[in-house]
Amino acid sequence: MKGWLNGIGWVTAAGCNGGRNFDQQPLCAGVVETPKRKQVFANPDLRFGRLDKFSKIGLGAIAFCLRDGDAEQWEEKRQIGIVTASRYGCLQTDIDYLGTMVPDNGALSSPKYFVYTLPNSFLGEAALRFGLTGSTLVLNQTDTTGGLAAIRYALEELSWSEQPAILAGICDLDPPINLATEAGYPGSLFMLLSKEPSTTVSSYGELELRDGEIIFAGAKVADFRSLVGAALGILER
Amino acid sequence: MRRVVISQIATLTSLGAGLDSLWQSLLNGETGIAPVTRFDCKNYVSNYAACIDGLDAPANGSMLDTILAQLAEQLGDLPTDCRLLVASTKGEVDLLTDACRQQEEVPATVVAAPFVEKIAQQFGIEGSAININAACASSTLAVARAAAQIAAGDADAVLVYAADLVSEFVFSGFSALQALSDQPCRPFDANRNGLTLGEAGVALLLTSEAAAKQRNETPYAYVSGWGMANDAHHVTAPARDGNGLILACQQALKKANIANSEIAAINAHGTGTIYNDAMELTAFNAIFSADIPPMHGMKGSLGHCLGAAGGVEIAVGCKALQQQLIPATIGCQEAEIAAQGQIKSEVQKISGDYILSTNSGFGGINAAVVLQGVA
Numbered sequence: 028m029k030g031w032l033n034g035i036g037w038v039t040a041a042g043c044n045g046g047r048n049f050d051q052q053p054l055c056a057g058v059v060e061t062p063k064r065k066q067v068f069a070n071p072d073l074r075f076g077r078l079d080k081f082s083k084i085g086l087g088a089i090a091f092c093l094r095d096g097d098a099e100q101w102e103e104k105r106q107i108g109i110v111t112a113s114r115y116g117c118l119q120t121d122i123d124y125l126g127t128m129v130p131d132n133g134a135l136s137s138p139k140y141f142v143y144t145l146p147n148s149f150l151g152e153a154a155l156r157f158g159l160t161g162s163t164l165v166l167n168q169t170d171t172t173g174g175l176a177a178i179r180y181a182l183e184e185l186s187w188s189e190q191p192a193i194l195a196g197i198c199d200l201d202p203p204i205n206l207a208t209e210a211g212y213p214g215s216l217f218m219l220l221s222k223e224p225s226t227t228v229s230s231y232g233e234l235e236l237r238d239g240e241i242i243f244a245g246a247k248v249a250d251f252r253s254l255v256g257a258a259l260g261i262l263e264r
Numbered sequence: 265m266r267r268v269v270i271s272q273i274a275t276l277t278s279l280g281a282g283l284d285s286l287w288q289s290l291l292n293g294e295t296g297i298a299p300v301t302r303f304d305c306k307n308y309v310s311n312y313a314a315c316i317d318g319l320d321a322p323a324n325g326s327m328l329d330t331i332l333a334q335l336a337e338q339l340g341d342l343p344t345d346c347r348l349l350v351a352s353t354k355g356e357v358d359l360l361t362d363a364c365r366q367q368e369e370v371p372a373t374v375v376a377a378p379f380v381e382k383i384a385q386q387f388g389i390e391g392s393a394i395n396i397n398a399a400c401a402s403s404t405l406a407v408a409r410a411a412a413q414i415a416a417g418d419a420d421a422v423l424v425y426a427a428d429l430v431s432e433f434v435f436s437g438f439s440a441l442q443a444l445s446d447q448p449c450r451p452f453d454a455n456r457n458g459l460t461l462g463e464a465g466v467a468l469l470l471t472s473e474a475a476a477k478q479r480n481e482t483p484y485a486y487v488s489g490w491g492m493a494n495d496a497h498h499v500t501a502p503a504r505d506g507n508g509l510i511l512a513c514q515q516a517l518k519k520a521n522i523a524n525s526e527i528a529a530i531n532a533h534g535t536g537t538i539y540n541d542a543m544e545l546t547a548f549n550a551i552f553s554a555d556i557p558p559m560h561g562m563k564g565s566l567g568h569c570l571g572a573a574g575g576v577e578i579a580v581g582c583k584a585l586q587q588q589l590i591p592a593t594i595g596c597q598e599a600e601i602a603a604q605g606q607i608k609s610e611v612q613k614i615s616g617d618y619i620l621s622t623n624s625g626f627g628g629i630n631a632a633v634v635l636q637g638v639a
Binding site for chain 1: 308369380499
């Protein structure tokens with residue numbers, strides 16, 4: 028099961044950017060700033076300001092990823108899927124929504140928040156903006172997969188389905204303090220995995236799922252962060 | 265590609281425990297929709313939902329714990345190498361709501377990983393276990409994923425477990441969106457005006473045909489086709505032209521390698537909202553032209569069970585193929601013009617080997633599964 032890594036984009040503590048414009052590890056500790064519309068889209072986007080923070084960072088990372096892979100522009104809808112792994116999902120939005128529901132016994136429940144109390148809502152935002160008609164879903168991130176759950180899933184789907192490309196990545200905000208763990212980094216980072224190498228930009232390399240291991244450019248990948256490092260050519264110290 | 269079967273089924277809905285009992289209740293035209301007593305509905309646009317009778321939470325636990333325990337009692341032994349795919353949109357949202365009300369710490373199990381781990385422990389599953397969230401298409405997507413894994417030879421057995429609650433969290437949200445019907449929902453009725461929530465738990469054991477034979481299990485049905493697609497249109501509203509559902513159904517039919525005319529019946533999502541039901545009829549018209557097979561929807565009987573909806577509907581689809589019947593579409597008194605002749609308020613006889621079961625959800629996702637009867 029193979030796929031070409033044609034684009035990388037993120038909104039993390041390192042800021043928001045695409046892989047071709049950056050030479051540092053974007054998955055790092057720190058505060059993830061909510062991106063402004065102008066940082067993500069050059070043109071006005073009326074809905075962007077209404078999104079919750081989880082959706083803004085996820086949508087932003089997908090936008091930067093597609094831009095990095097020269098796949099942002101479209102005329103006809105494309106059968107590209109999105110697979111996201113998330114540890115906490117939209118928990119913060121759930122809590123914000125309950126902040127509107129609980130005080131007045133539901134009388135002032137916010138429909139604006141409620142729409143984003145599903146972790147896959149932002150995938151719909153991405154799908155409609157970029158014409159993506161593949162399968163879109165959110166998986167729970169686990170500690171046993173090294174943060175590679177979405178990459179594994181995407182490589183399998185590329186092999187088993189007709190989708191020519193899948194965006195695979197992570198999306199997480201900081202959790203409530205009592206649920207915080209050492210694992211993972213806050214923010215969102217997506218990779219554009221395609222059955223074929225891009226014809227307009229250079230690919231980062233080929234990924235393979237072989238005997239349960241993720242292989243990138245011929246070497247086994249331990250976790251998601253090292254995959255990002257290897258793709259960007261960063262020497263981890 | 266290996267053949268995939270559904271070899272064990274457990275259900276718990278507002279119409280009781282067990283598939284045989286659910287099937288009989290559906291044939292009897294019963295509904296589990298009733299006034300809600302679980303929370304105060306005075307500030308909401310509806311007070312109807314389909315709740316599981318007497319569903320209580322254990323001390324310091326979630327009502328989902330009770331559903332889990334009851335489903336585990338219904339299932340037989342699972343294969344030792346079984347994987348787990350969980351499909352729940354809001355998981356233990358009852359605990360999160362309580363914690364916020366009491367201004368207490370957020371409980372750990374509202375996060376998906378420990379929630380999945382709890383389910384894996386209950387079933388004694390030690391292998392791969394993940395939760396899939398694709399809104400109201402979650403369990404249909406999970407069945408599709410499980411079938412793909414087994415068909416490709418990547419797994420021999422996968423347990424799909426789906427459950428969601430009637431919670432004040434979700435009820436208030438749909439009320440705020442003005443999406444709830446003030447009366448029990450009326451799927452595909454010309455005068456429908458919204459959905460009614462429901463709750464359910466369902467467990468489906470999918471295995472390779474060979475594994476089922478080895479375990480002397482008599483399959484309920486084959487899972488012979490599946491497809492998933494996004495509308496790329498809107499986050500909460502379906503695409504008017506049904507493009508995502510059409511694509512998902514076309515993929516499923518192609519995977520099953522059958523002609524459209526071989527579909528004996530459709531189990532539609534049928535939420536009872538104006539736009540969802542119209543979108544589905546548009547899509548089915550586009551796929552089947554003038555020959556739409558008999559259709560039915562179960563949400564007038566069970567309410568909209570969110571992430572568990574598709575799983576329950578697939579379970580009922582297995583019985584429909586066995587019995588060559590589809591239940592009445594409860595709540596549909598005067599079918600929408602485009603559904604007249606296909607949707608009925610009485611049990612319909614069907615004739616054929618295949619049923620198409622579909623679901624759609626927030627985020628624009630659509631999923632379709634083709635079930636094949638076992639001769």
